[in-house]
Amino acid sequence: MVASRSARERKAAVEAGPLATAKIDLDAQQQFSYKVACTVCRNTASRGTRPRAWSTYRPGGDNGYMAAMDRWIFHLVEKHPGVEAPCLAYLEAAQQRLHERRE
Numbered sequence: 001m002v003a004s005r006s007a008r009e010r011k012a013a014v015e016a017g018p019l020a021t022a023k024i025d026l027d028a029q030q031q032f033s034y035k036v037a038c039t040v041c042r043n044t045a046s047r048g049t050r051p052r053a054w055s056t057y058r059p060g061g062d063n064g065y066m067a068a069m070d071r072w073i074f075h076l077v078e079k080h081p082g083v084e085a086p087c088l089a090y091l092e093a094a095q096q097r098l099h100e101r102r103e
């Protein structure tokens with residue numbers, strides 16, 4: 001359990017790219033909960049130039065991973081255009097899922 005959790009954490013960090021920090025907690029049901037945070041927005045928040053740091057927290061194992069990564073992809077595209085990250089390969093799929101959720 002512990003090894004697979006840290007392996008998942010590393011995978012999430014790699015996919016999220018250099019701007020993100022990825023963390024996994026276990027929730028009350030012993031499911032993985034994913035937290036993805038933006039290091040750039042955190043730094044600017046601590047300097048007081050931006051009111052809020054950005055992070056997303058999504059419980060629910062693999063669904064949570066996907067939901068957290070989708071939100072992170074949208075954050076990257078909106079706030080940090082031009083930044084490379086492996087997860088941007090899933091931008092189209094993320095937009096498709098967003099569209100499906102809205103219907």
Ligand SMILES: [Zn+2]
Nearest residue numbers: 038040041079
């Ligand atoms: Zn950011």
